[in-house]
Amino acid sequence: MSIADINNAATAMNQLKARYEDFLDDADAQIAARRAAYDGLSGDLVGLISNQMKFTAFVDPDDPAPTNVDGGVFNTIKEAIEAAPCGAYVTVRLHGDKTHILDNFVYGFNRSVLIGKYGGVERPIIDVVTKTSSSHNYVVSFRFDVGGALKFTDVDIAFRPFVDPNLSLSSDRSLISYHPYCVQNAQFDLCNVSGPDGVSLMNASAGCRVSVGMVNTVLDGPIFGVSGASFGACVISTHSLTLLNGAEVRSGGTTAGNVLQK
């Protein structure tokens, strides 16, 4: 081995040592930064969780570049709700003067959702799509199978006409689907609702339990607040609920008054 070889080896070793020390310095810096971030999170876990569980979305179907994040803009109600953590309190603001098409089932998964209005002058309209199976017409809906709640305020709801008038209407006929796991909770405040014969806001079919409030709301047309009322149990609360053109509070069922008291 020549002197030159020894010098080259020493140089290589020094470079390796320097690189190794840089690596350690970088690793220490990363550890410190991440430890500080962790300390920041763990120092306010309640605030952290609270922040994560409050989700706000603004829905504008015409926004060309939706951010799709908490506090940002989404194009559809479905995207906005389903982007929130399960169990979160979700505020969804629909852009006024615009029609928001509901053309796919929205899954709630224990979220509590307030759907209201922002911007514009006129109320936003939720345009509820109807579809067909091989044998029935059915309604696209909110599915809050395992809990949660929905409040609609200052929005209008318009069910589309049936796709095939020759088919009968499925039990999937309500804006909020029926499901036996738990009480289906909703309130409608300052909403004008219209639709074809037999559709409803909620549904007590198959032994389901429904709790619904309808306040300062108009049901217009041959529709119901609650369908399938004779097949389940319902708590229905009304204040200034206006019925027009054949609308009814419920289909079937027997009322026991609005208070049950022992």
Added chain:
Amino acid sequence: MMNFDISHEGRTTLSTDRETAEALGYPDEVIAAAEGGVRTGLIKAECRRRIYAEASAETQMNMATAAAVISAKEASARTEDEASILSGLDDAIGWVAQMRARVIELADDAALDIGDDANWPPLPDGARDVVDKF
């Protein structure tokens, strides 16, 4: 604030109040009639409550049964106590008729307080005596 259901020209609004009904465009006379209907319902319920407070359903049944048994006897065959019972029953039936008549009077005058005892006819002593027996 009084809540009522109101209907006019094919439109129905449930559980509303005067201010909202006016905002919704219901004519004043229709609102007044709806409010009157609520007051009449409340007065009827108060009348019923007062009658049953004096004589329960069981007491009224026992009184009616006794009246039937006693009335089946010739008047000359009735004891003094039985005659007293029939007299008290007449007082009780008369009182119920007065109560019902009062419902109409109270409904016509919204200024009268339906919770005030002074606005209802008192139970006659003869009726109270016979109620106490049953």
